[in-house]
Amino acid sequence: xxxxxxxxxxxxxxxxxxxxxxxxxxxxxxxxxxxxxxxxxxxxxxxxxxxxxxxxxxxxxxxxxxxxxxxxxxxxxxxxxxxxxxxxxxxxxxxxxxxxxxxxxxxxxxxxxxxxxxxxxxxxxxxxxxxxxxxxxxxxxxxxxxxxxxxxxxxxxxxxxxxxxxxxxxxxxxxxxxxxxxxxxxxxxxxxxxxxxxxx
Numbered sequence: 001x002x003x004x005x006x007x008x009x010x011x012x013x014x015x016x017x018x019x020x021x022x023x024x025x026x027x028x029x030x031x032x033x034x035x036x037x038x039x040x041x042x043x044x045x046x047x048x049x050x051x052x053x054x055x056x057x058x059x060x061x062x063x064x065x066x067x068x069x070x071x072x073x074x075x076x077x078x079x080x081x082x083x084x085x086x087x088x089x090x091x092x093x094x095x096x097x098x099x100x101x102x103x104x105x106x107x108x109x110x111x112x113x114x115x116x117x118x119x120x121x122x123x124x125x126x127x128x129x130x131x132x133x134x135x136x137x138x139x140x141x142x143x144x145x146x147x148x149x150x151x152x153x154x155x156x157x158x159x160x161x162x163x164x165x166x167x168x169x170x171x172x173x174x175x176x177x178x179x180x181x182x183x184x185x186x187x188x189x190x191x192x193x194x195x196x197x198x199x200x
Contacts, residue, residue, distance in 0.1 A: 020165040021187070022161045027092060031158050036059040043114035
């Protein structure tokens with residue numbers, strides 16, 4: 001039993017560590033509506049502040065709809081010269097998180113909890129993605145005919161990865177992710193000793 005528990009912990013650690021942000025995808029491999037529905041269900045089943053459950057979801061799988069979503073997104077603030085994935089490297093699907101304003105007037109903890117559940121569920125299937133908060137919300141709402149009772153909280157771009165992402169230790173306090181000459185994406189992380197303030 002102890003050995004099994006250790007193995008399960010290691011597998012979960014690998015899942016969390018491997019659920020990295022990816023911004024270039026194998027676009028020809030679409031994410032089906034069935035896959036997106038199963039991921040949205042993980043968001044639905046996640047904890048909710050006061051159990052209000054204000055989040056709703058739009059699932060985007062078809063090429064026509066994906067082409068409406070893509071121009072409304074900004075991709076990588078630290079990569080100033082990169083305008084986002086080119087054709088052939090764009091997401092195979094999206095999940096758009098909406099907050100029902102009739103249930104909750106402002107954003108809370110739900111968005112982050114549900115989004116991470118979706119992200120981990122996707123990673124378990126070999127699907128990677130990107131949380132995108134920089135969204136042209138008014139344009140996207142018009143393109144997808146989103147009712148005014150909903151506010152766009154977040155867009156999760158999803159697809160099968162076409163880039164390598166590596167984690168490295170932060171250097172000289174620089175948190176900016178970067179790409180090397182081979183296109184490998186580097187993500188600096190603070191060491192554990194720095195983020196644990198106290199052990200009581």
